[in-house]
Amino acid sequence: MTAVTPHRRQPGERLVKLATLLFDEPTRSTFVIPALADYQQELEAAGASVISRSIAHARGYAAFARLLVAAPFIVPSAPLGGPVTTFVTGRYGGNMLLVLALALFAAIRPLFGWFAVAVLALGVALAIVLRLWNTRHPNARGGAADPLLTLLIVTLFAAIWSMFGWFVIGAVGGGVITAIMLRRWNTRHPSQLAPRAQTPGAEINLSSIPVAGDIGGLLFVIGAIVTVLLGLPDIRWFALGSVVVGAVLAGGLFVWRSSQTGRLAPVNSIDPRRV
Amino acid sequence: MTHPEIPSLPPKERLILDLLIAEGRLFGLQLVALSHGALKRGTVYVTLGRMEAKGFIRSEQEVMPPGAIGLPRRMYYPTPLGERVLDAWSQMARALLPELQP
Numbered sequence: 001m002t003a004v005t006p007h008r009r010q011p012g013e014r015l016v017k018l019a020t021l022l023f024d025e026p027t028r029s030t031f032v033i034p035a036l037a038d039y040q041q042e043l044e045a046a047g048a049s050v051i052s053r054s055i056a057h058a059r060g061y062a063a064f065a066r067l068l069v070a071a072p073f074i075v076p077s078a079p080l081g082g083p084v085t086t087f088v089t090g091r092y093g094g095n096m097l098l099v100l101a102l103a104l105f106a107a108i109r110p111l112f113g114w115f116a117v118a119v120l121a122l123g124v125a126l127a128i129v130l131r132l133w134n135t136r137h138p139n140a141r142g143g144a145a146d147p148l149l150t151l152l153i154v155t156l157f158a159a160i161w162s163m164f165g166w167f168v169i170g171a172v173g174g175g176v177i178t179a180i181m182l183r184r185w186n187t188r189h190p191s192q193l194a195p196r197a198q199t200p201g202a203e204i205n206l207s208s209i210p211v212a213g214d215i216g217g218l219l220f221v222i223g224a225i226v227t228v229l230l231g232l233p234d235i236r237w238f239a240l241g242s243v244v245v246g247a248v249l250a251g252g253l254f255v256w257r258s259s260q261t262g263r264l265a266p267v268n269s270i271d272p273r274r275v
Numbered sequence: 276m277t278h279p280e281i282p283s284l285p286p287k288e289r290l291i292l293d294l295l296i297a298e299g300r301l302f303g304l305q306l307v308a309l310s311h312g313a314l315k316r317g318t319v320y321v322t323l324g325r326m327e328a329k330g331f332i333r334s335e336q337e338v339m340p341p342g343a344i345g346l347p348r349r350m351y352y353p354t355p356l357g358e359r360v361l362d363a364w365s366q367m368a369r370a371l372l373p374e375l376q377p
Contacts, residue, residue, distance in 0.1 A: 010344060010345060012346070016346070030320065030324040030327070031320045031321055031324055032320075033346055033347075033349075034302075034303050034320050034348060034349040035303070035316065035317070035320050036346055037337075037345065037346035037347060037348040037349070038302070038303055038304040038316065038348065040345040040346055041304065041345070041348065042304070044345070059316065062316075062317065063315075063316035063317040064317070065317070066315065066316075066317025066318060067317045067318065067320065067321065
């Protein structure tokens with residue numbers, strides 16, 4: 001009879017399992033596994049010293065966390081998205097959305113209590129439904145989900161009625177009037193504000209909303225600031241200070257960049273057609 | 276006259292190519308150590324992956340000795356294309372540097 005040797009957990013095994021959930025195989029083998037191999041190597045080199053091992057642990061986990069956050073930004077085309085994130089938010093950058101959603105929840109939970117839980121749960125459920133629907137109807141994206149989005153907007157306005165009262169009506173009316181004015185202006189000036197010929201995706205994704213340095217972008221920013229100030233009046237001075245500091249910083253950057261024109265272009269970005 | 280897209284060579288990729296051409300084959304952690312802080316452990320593999328996709332470097336998985344435990348590391352080495360790109364970039368920088376200096 002042979003004695004059964006208990007399985008000794010290797011350092012980083014949990015991170016490997018976590019990576020399996022968040023990344024697909026090519027990304028794991030290219031980015032994640034080598035980083036975890038380094039972590040194991042450094043841990044082995046640390047020997048029995050508690051301090052050295054603690055430092056190696058901290059470095060390894062910090063490197064993994066940085067990789068998790070940085071990868072979608074540094075390599076946008078990296079096929080990020082393991083089984084969990086792909087199911088919830090799609091193939092690209094899903095892990096980042098999850099991290100942001102959790103951070104957002106942690107930030108607003110003390111302010112809004114279980115209302116925040118309900119909103120987040122509804123959002124996640126809606127995202128899963130939309131994702132499943134889009135996956136099953138790949139050629140019909142865009143129009144079919146509109147009733148669902150309309151229902152969501154109506155629910156949202158009904159939910160915030162108790163907090164903002166008649167302001168909701170004012171916001172809806174103002175939004176409709178602004179939209180009509182923008183549409184009329186857009187129709188009369190098609191050469192300057194022609195919309196891009198693309199079908200909007202059905203998912204709720206702020207990055208897909210075409211907000212640029214135009215009147216639409218200005219309205220978006222002002223609307224966001226006003227919404228935050230109405231919801232959180234205690235931070236009005238902080239918000240005002242942020243606007244002032246941001247304006248000063250933007251002005252400074254503009255002046256500095258204007259004075260450095262021609263010096264800032266990196267050498268290796270020279271257009272070869274002009275050489 | 277049209278030209279094909281010429282791949283960019285950001286500073287970190289330049290540094291990695293420099294180190295690999297000087298040292299031959301290196302693991303990611305060795306690159307981080309030799310860079311004296313210019314390369315970070317968490318992001319060096321993303322940069323290496325991008326360079327491999329561009330064809331500047333290649334990598335091989337470490338062959339583990341029998342009985343060894345743990346994850347295999349990945350060893351990186353420059354490709355002829357990577358060496359030529361670094362050489363071309365260095366020549367262009369030398370040629371343009373006097374005009375670009377303030």
